[in-house]
Amino acid sequence: MNNIYSNSNKKSLFESIFKLSQNKTDVKTEVLAGFTTFVTMAYALLVIPNILKFSGMNSLGLMGDKAATLSTVNDPVVAAAFVGMCITSAIGTILMGLYANLPFAVAPGIGLTAFFTYSVCLTLGYTWQQALAAVFLSGLLFILITVTSIREKIVEALPENLKIAITGGIGLFIALIGLKSGSIVIANPSTLVGFGSFTNPRTVLTLIGIILMAVLMARNIKGAMLLSIIITTIIGIPMGITNIKDISFLSMPANPGPVFMAFDFKGLINHEGTGFLGALVSILMVVLTFSLVDLFDTIGTLVGTAQKANMIEEDGKIKNMKKALLTDAISTTISAMFGTTTTATYVESTAGIAEGGRTGLTSVVTGLLFLISLFLGSLVGIVPSEATAPALVIVGVLMMSSVKEINFDDFTEAVPAFFTIAIMPFSYSIANGIAAGIIFYPIMKVATGKHKDVHPIIYILAVLFVFRFLLLPQ
Template sequence: MKQQSTKDGKGGLLERTFKLSENGTTIRTEVIAGFTTFITMAYALLVIPNVLKISGMNAAGIMGDGSQDLSIINDPYVASAFTAICIVSAISTLIMGLYANLPFAVAPGIGLTAFFTYGVCMTLGFTWQQALAAVFISGLLFILITVTSLREKIVDCLPKNIKIAITAGIGLFIALIGLKSGGLIISNPDTLVSFGDFTQPKPILTIIGIALMGIMMARKVKGAMLLSIIITTIIGIPLGVTDISNIQFIGMPKSFAPTFMAMDFKGLLSHNGSGIIGALTSVIMVVLTFSLVDLFDTIGTLVGTAQKADMVLPDGKIKNMRKALLTDAIATTISSMFGLTTTSTYVESTAGIAEGGRTGLSSTVVSILFILALFFGGIVGIVPSEATAPALVIVGILMMESIKDVDFSDFTEALPAFFTIAIMPFSYSIANGIAAGIIFYPIMKLATGRHKEVHTIMYVLAGLFILRFILLPQ
């Protein structure tokens, strides 16, 4: 009897810490979910340093198109970014697991990293050190509005149909990410997008992965996503997609010193010699953009995944929402100190949730794997995007289920919900989709004499988003 309770995680340390039985889960399920989440988001370990180096975060200190050979091996700044991602993601995700007891992984956001590089550094002309200072300020702002419950109130004021639409929109968005990273959908100057070349090994491997994962899911195979990713990676070896030529089973972590505490506050406030007013205007808009995008990326992910994982309480609130938001705020501040961009709750966490992850134990597993990645970066790097892309497509399918609950009979509800869903994949941004829904919701209600149905915070948010799009275009 004692053995059985240990197996089920009842009565032990893990049960007391994560309340496994209360959340209807087991140690085995949480571990599988943690591995699945990590493998699905492991691509960020390689993508983010390669995007940051283009901002000038490299030994040469130059901005570029990423064509220069600045790998983890031969550039200390790129190596520093890789090490920092592992450390920051491990710390942030562990806080999410132990403090909030939620199955979400926290790491520097891909979209926000792209905005940092292409928007703030390359377009607006800030140095990466100045941009890091802006990220640090936005992190402090996050902590302030989270402690005062403002972030939580923003989540609570979102209309029911917008919340449901967020879930469906995220489903479409991450499915598009999966189709794109797997080579099934490619850009086309005439039609915007089109099919990829299905005679090439990469799209073929993605199709194999989707079919394999879909069959396993339909047959309710435990750990279907994780097993499929591993099998697809192996199949990719003879196809020439999985590169094992430079695999390193173990190696010592690189130093994070080159990017640690590199924020340039003085340069931020005197940017381009435009005077204190001009500099402050630029800084405010940059900080506001970091803040709004991260705020609604995180809220979108939390709302969307909570609906899918049955983590919504009877009063409509999300379990441990304030703790999750505070974790994200603290993580952003830590991230800037290590030389990284704004963190966010990763939408890829839905892959682990789809595998049954319901508590912070799965997040703790992800955190441990990030630490191990410091030493086994060579192994993490061999998993091709074509092996993880199917997981995003399958999770997208699962999340689309919620669309049946959107009230399309009331057009004042239908139009904002539609734009919330559609704009996410079409603009490649969760935050843009939520912004569109929030802007159109009060417009539709005001125009039909139903302004009392709109929370005051919704008017404020709509105004802020309109200003954001006008003053700092995409």
Template sequence: MLEKIFKLKQYNTNVRTEVIAGLTTFMTMAYILFLNPNILAGAGMDKDAVFFATAVAAGIVTIAMGLFVNFPIALAPGMGLNAYFASVAAQGVGIPWQTALGAVFISGVIFIILTITRVRQILVEAIPNSLKRATIVGIGLFITILGVKMSEIMVIKVGPVIPPTLEGLRGGGIPTLNYFEWNTSMGSFENPATLLALIGLIISGILMAKRVKGALLIGIIATTLIGIPMGVTQIPEQFNLFALPDFGNLAVGSLDIMGAVEMGIWTAIFTFTFVELFDTFGTLVGTAGKAGLLDKNGQSPRIGKAMMVDAFGVSFGALMGTSTVTAYIESTAGVGEGGRTGLTAVTTGILFLLALVLAPVAGLIPGAATAPALIIVGLLMIQAIGEIDFNDFTEGLPAFLTIVLMPFTGSIANGIAAGIVFYTLLKAVAGRFKEVHWLMYILFILVVARFLFLAE
């Protein structure tokens, strides 16, 4: 039966190799089970509910990738996109998380339409490689800042400005006064959470340097255990190591699609769509290429099917109650162990579903234990900066603005918008029109119109 479904002999593999590869992939990306609840908790979501949504969405969509596409690629809520989700729906200052889930669902529907019409493939061709790489780098810095905040290595305080400062001229030349400012400072070793995060960073760093499989997952668990005697990890009086999540607080079906439409949060929808677009394409092509599943032209008829499963996963994840589900580059770990077919993905997906019984463990893990993983993931993402040609100013400045505006303005959308505008503008002014895809000019107009007419 497995031979008939996955064509194991055709890809020169066997059941044992595929199962081991699936286990390896799971070990390298299982950290998301513990990291995602801590991140989305910042939006006011229940940790048990997010854990359930993460495990179920990752499990079912990954199994779908294996069965319908026969690719050894796993999917789960994406890093960077979950951080952006938390910033959009920040508790007390952002939109309701239900509305943010509605935005994610809409972006998934857009993906399905773009995939069916093949516009998605055209968009991937239209955006230059420098901006794709810059987006990855910018998100990496965005995630890193989130990590240092969670670790309390960087402390942000809001206080009054004395005396009030003149912020600038706005609307009709009317000066406005700034009465409050953000102050950042370093944490202290007297804070046990900060100390624990640094210990965790050392442990995870050593494991990564020694190329230990599942380094981030092991680092999170070890740091959580160390946090018990330090008083950072709080264990309730009644605690069961293995138990299903509390089904009474699930966020399944809690998304507010009409709320997202009525609030006009198209910037968030655009960002979810844009980032997922290139993140998924790069992961699919990169992983399939490493597995030898592409032809000599770097193409595969199954890439389109993989994109469709991914698009379905985005909306399905939102229905379950989590941020954007996307293909994981950690899938290359399983490929490195010999995974070549969908049996690898099915194995990983089943393990995600079985992990549901670890819900109590996920609830114990403090932010200080997951912060090191965020910082290290940020490092892995900024490595793409080496592929950007900063010697060409028409490539370098748009990429630079894309990178710095994401973490400095706290918005991935701002960075992407700046990159599109400056890339198109500088290339046109330099007379290098042919280097700009026609769709970039349309995106340029849309971005400018958005900031001119939809600023609020």
């Protein structure tokens, strides 16, 4: 009798919080969906710390390729970033479940992490502590524009083709990073870039990983990315690439202290002595990019999956969308505190939705699994960059698919979209691509008598970005 009473209480508790029957689901379905979402996106736990270490977020302060050999296991700062990734993902995803009651997972975004490392730190020259301060500010800005009407105005102002182009450009940029870190694309003094050598075992392992991941995803294998990363890591053992010394399956979480609240606001403001105006434009550029990319990424994920999950209200709006966006914004501020980057609502959440996930219980289960991952840091630390590089390439493929929606028939739309996409990988900067697109858009429209197609906000952004290129060193 006690067991029956206990089970009844649990069921009523879940029902009252998540409204399971109203959403035509049950506890078993939601739990399975939560596991499915986690397995599908767990690869991010392996990829994100590997990208962050290149920003200088390591005990030696090494940046770029010099940080390639550092591991999550042996470097306390990289290990702290892994802990921050787990905690941030857990808090954001559980908050999404309890506050918005939606089956979406929230975690630091790969594209935004790449922007943090390769654009903000390596290209613009900010330290990772200064970049974290910018992420924190972007989170506060995102909260502001979510609770006010500014969010709607920004969404309305940015041309649809540029929104799509930003996604596609980031995809191409991420793919380039993956190809470079996997030694498939290499530097060449004669042709700028070249193709890696098949005599290099690291190049071979990366190619194996890409082929394996692509085939598994084409066959719709659940958790294809995570599974292929694991298999590629194992293949790397006899090749001498995967280091399995001191491996342990369970370990105590690392101390998050090295990256916790490591903000450098003073350095952000006084960056490289550019003066007040130069610093202001630079900070605005970085913060706006974090905010805009996150904003449209989250909206795109929600819009793209709402129909499938039956989350469209009678008035045509997405259920609890404002709560979902606010959750994402709050998660970004928390993420910066724990030493990780801007969070995003992961499109991999659709895997859990496909399994029947319809409420926040799915997200709560996924979030709890992120917490459990805290004790797997040692196991995760052996994964080489050649095993995670394929994930960047495949994510690039997925993001580039949006380009087919761009209207290339209208040249005034095609040119800004093209420069947005092309400048990102060619200048190794997401920010430069967004700036180029926004600058070219009003130029093309005004020159062809279509100035009425341009929102006033775009003119303001274009002028700011022009000042950014004029005032700041490239």
